Amino acid sequence: MRPDVVTFWHGPLDRLRQTCLRSQLAAGHKVTVYSFAPLPGLPDGVRHADAEAVLPFAFSERLRPPQPDGSWRDWTTLQFSDFFRMRLMAQSAGLWLDADVLLLKAVEIDPQKPYFAWERPRQLGNSVLYLPSDDPIVAAFAQLMQQKELTPDWLSLRHRLTFALRRISGKSDRLSDIRVAIFGPASLTALARRSGELRHALPKKSFYAVHAEPARFFEPTEFSALIADPGIVGFHVSPKGRGNQPPLPGSLYGWASKRFAAA
Template identity: 75%
Template sequence: MTRALPDIVTFWRGPLDQLRQTCLHSQLAAGHKVTVYSFDPLPGLPDGVGNADAEAVLPYCFSERLRPPQPDGSWRDWTTLQFSDFFRIRLMAQSAGVWLDADVLLLQPIRIDPAKPYFAWERGRQIGNSVVYLPPADPIVAEFEALMQQDELTPNWLSLSHRVTYGLRRLRGGSKRLSDIRVAVYGPAALTALARRHGRLQHVLPKKSFYAVHAEPKAFFDRSDFSGIVSDPDIIGLHISPKGRGALPPVPGSLYGWAAERFGPRAP
């Protein structure tokens, strides 16, 4: 069966650092149409990458249901991450393409069966949501769409540990917003629970498809022998966990250095 080369879509706020620019360049180099959604103009957006209005996908005011903004209107702590968890599902409902986080470096093109989900194990029992495709009629999309109709945004698939944490916080007089209990409550944990509920686990790709260096950022940022990674046909891309290093210059002899030389923005 012929698999399709999908469009790539993502969401971003603020300037794009060199790491994200490099990753977006790699997605273009793999032959994909790439679109970054935003509420404001994006400084540093690479040539060839499209920019679309995020408001048309998920209104800005939805962020206030996660938590109130700062007095100056800026988003607090986890708001951007959790907003993007919902945003990517809205893109799936609109058949916009495959979601890739802006820090996913592609080593080869992504090809999908548009009728089937596409994602990969991030670790032992958790699916990552930095690379996600769902057909618009998929029940996982429907579950998120139903959740977004609720005022409290409390999922019916919430894990026991999250329910206990949430209950204890309410009893102690803490925040009554579920979004405050953990940054990833609507992210990989939710995707994993729903994939299990709806029989989607058979579609999950092996961990190394996209997460070969995710938990070990030194393997990307520090000098190393990375030849086995870039030559492995089973590694489609790399989701990178920058941990504050995205704006630092690449270290010579590192995988990041190799990627910046091959895909990175060129000086004028």
């Protein structure tokens, strides 16, 4: 089955994300971006939907208080999106792709099985994610969101100790302050292990061949083997602040920008 693609975005769309969204359309997917405000620069053909209908804006205040002007601070956007994608899974909305996932071809899934890939040797990525609505991982997040404290029962011993020390020292009583990805890949990996679903994970190169090495995407390099590899479905790109920089000639980004240019 070729699923619809869904994602969440907060703030202006940069050049890289526009390219990636066009690649998802070009692969034959229907693409919907959820946000709390209009998104200028949304590529033609990409649908826009109201994020409030999936997860209310007020939920962000359970992660950390907003800035005095009401805007989100530091990690809020990333952690909010970790919960948002699980809400979309509960609603059977489709396949989650981060807005910076560049697709080389269509993603085909079995709607009865999880779809994700290894990001690191012992950690799954959640930038590409599909879970059936009745999956135990989805249920675990639903139960977590009913808690005021948002403290997972799957938290590792190391994180439990870190959290306890921060509370004792008075630094913070919010788990969300421990690390940016506390509700993301670490949680997905722990829950997939607990539910026996790690066997469904695709190899790292499926989507994360350039994730930890952004130079392979942004800098001039030989990339023909990457785009010709049948085992690579797409690339999750870690822009590191380069999202609005013009692509360099001879780079994978330069190739992608031309291939998925605006009509």
